Amino acid sequence: MDLNIKRKSTKVAVTGSRVENYPHDLQMYKVPPIEDISLHEFETLALERLALLRSLAAATTLKGHRIYSAEWTECILGDLKTEGLKYYIKLCEKSSCGTTEADLDARRKDHIAHFILRLAYCRTEELRRWFVARESELFKMRFIAMRTTEAVDQFFKQNNLCYESISEEEKLNIMPFLRESTPHSNLESLKFYKVRFYEVLDLVRVRKVYLSGGYAYIPHTDFVSVLSAQYRKHLKQSLAIACHHLGEIEQDERLVSLLKGLHQSYAGNDYSDTKAMVPIESLDSLSTKSFPLCMRQLHEYLRSAHHLKHGGRLQYGLFLKGIGVTLEDSLRFWREEFTKIMDGDKFDKQYAYNIRYNYGKEGSKRNYSPYSCMKVISTAVGAGDCHGCPYRHCDTTVLKNRLQGYGFDNQATYDIVEMAKKGHYQIACSKYFDSVHNIELGLGINHPNQYFEESQKIIKGEVKVENKPIVKTEPMVKKEAVKSIEEMDLDEIGEWNED
Numbered sequence: 001m002d003l004n005i006k007r008k009s010t011k012v013a014v015t016g017s018r019v020e021n022y023p024h025d026l027q028m029y030k031v032p033p034i035e036d037i038s039l040h041e042f043e044t045l046a047l048e049r050l051a052l053l054r055s056l057a058a059a060t061t062l063k064g065h066r067i068y069s070a071e072w073t074e075c076i077l078g079d080l081k082t083e084g085l086k087y088y089i090k091l092c093e094k095s096s097c098g099t100t101e102a103d104l105d106a107r108r109k110d111h112i113a114h115f116i117l118r119l120a121y122c123r124t125e126e127l128r129r130w131f132v133a134r135e136s137e138l139f140k141m142r143f144i145a146m147r148t149t150e151a152v153d154q155f156f157k158q159n160n161l162c163y164e165s166i167s168e169e170e171k172l173n174i175m176p177f178l179r180e181s182t183p184h185s186n187l188e189s190l191k192f193y194k195v196r197f198y199e200v201l202d203l204v205r206v207r208k209v210y211l212s213g214g215y216a217y218i219p220h221t222d223f224v225s226v227l228s229a230q231y232r233k234h235l236k237q238s239l240a241i242a243c244h245h246l247g248e249i250e251q252d253e254r255l256v257s258l259l260k261g262l263h264q265s266y267a268g269n270d271y272s273d274t275k276a277m278v279p280i281e282s283l284d285s286l287s288t289k290s291f292p293l294c295m296r297q298l299h300e301y302l303r304s305a306h307h308l309k310h311g312g313r314l315q316y317g318l319f320l321k322g323i324g325v326t327l328e329d330s331l332r333f334w335r336e337e338f339t340k341i342m343d344g345d346k347f348d349k350q351y352a353y354n355i356r357y358n359y360g361k362e363g364s365k366r367n368y369s370p371y372s373c374m375k376v377i378s379t380a381v382g383a384g385d386c387h388g389c390p391y392r393h394c395d396t397t398v399l400k401n402r403l404q405g406y407g408f409d410n411q412a413t414y415d416i417v418e419m420a421k422k423g424h425y426q427i428a429c430s431k432y433f434d435s436v437h438n439i440e441l442g443l444g445i446n447h448p449n450q451y452f453e454e455s456q457k458i459i460k461g462e463v464k465v466e467n468k469p470i471v472k473t474e475p476m477v478k479k480e481a482v483k484s485i486e487e488m489d490l491d492e493i494g495e496w497n498e499d
Helices: 017-021 039-061 070-083 086-093 101-121 125-144 149-158 168-181 197-205 224-244 253-264 280-289 293-305 310-323 327-338 344-350 352-358 373-378 396-405 410-421 425-437 448-459 490-498
Strands: 192-196 210-212 215-219
Touching: 017 101, 039 070, 039 101, 039 125, 039 253, 070 086, 086 101, 086 125, 101 125, 101 224, 101 253, 125 224, 168 210, 192 197, 197 215, 197 224, 280 293, 280 327, 280 448, 293 310, 293 448, 310 327, 310 352, 310 448, 327 344, 327 352, 344 352, 373 425, 396 410, 410 425, 425 448
Parallel strands: none
Antiparallel strands: 192 215, 210 215
């Protein structure tokens, strides 16, 4: 049988309505989509867009890259590659006006996903600030990625932006001044625009532009300073309008439920299926070496009190399932602990069912996933509970004493506690990871099982990590004049990016 089937090429140019709707990789998102899509695609596009925006935030706040630097861009593109989001890689690497099937499909997904997240993030001021900051970063990143003047000119034309570049003759006349004031190489190859100086005050403030007669002469690579202010203003107004119209979709409970919880959704590996096999005899050792603090404290409490409340059993039990503890071992582990304070019949009647339920062997028989960081952080914690996120739910003094009890030095303890006090719980977890492994990795932690997985890779030598021991500095030295990126809240970071 001949199985030589030719695959459809995506490099063939196409024509039609999609070409008219999506003529350029970069969009100002002024016209909402009107096509029908399935609920599955709706959710998929939303989560993929969310993964992109979170990658933008993590590249700066968690991994410490200077925004818009080559390292920052490479970090984001690497995350997108890991997530398998090829169409976002294409849009972020090199904006163009191509008309291939792949070009149009990527732009369509980008367009729809942006408007879905508008609905999800228009609900509160805090959500709106985060969304505007991240989308502004993405817009700048993609504009900077335009490699050809043709793409820039086409973008201006399609968005009715009345800016014209200066002539080559005028550029040659002022070239000596451009070289002194414009921090770019190969100025001869750049296209320059003449705009009113008040449209690029951010460049004027840092003296990175040539001024003459009330006009600023900026290269196309810096023109994003003009556009981003317009885009940011447009986006804020659009979010306010979207919030006003939210009531129109409240009749669809499926959409309402998805949109309300989207900002807390985890878009990475759900760790519901693992090929690893972890014996319960190694849990004590692993808890000190490879458990995040939230799971370490649950393990320690279980060992000392021989019992956990329902919330703790659920959070810790699913985590153990995710790292590779089998159902049989899990039943044995919990039974051995609980029967130290109760008889076996009580355990079998009141607790064994829930353990089997977590593994999909009872009830609806779903394969339940371990909790992500956002789920752990947002979970309700009552008096006497020991689950949840210790960086959020623990008293500062209790957290500090616990870290010192683990042998953390004063500086590491201070850094972790400060991040927790500022509400940067995942950054605090990242610093805890670095302290436990005596490195300075700045890993973005989004899931307790991700923490365990990355820790095991380091311990087993499966990944090469530069030997960067944590620098010990005098603790609790505060610099009041300048804030670091990690000390800023989300809106401050967004505003600082504009500068």
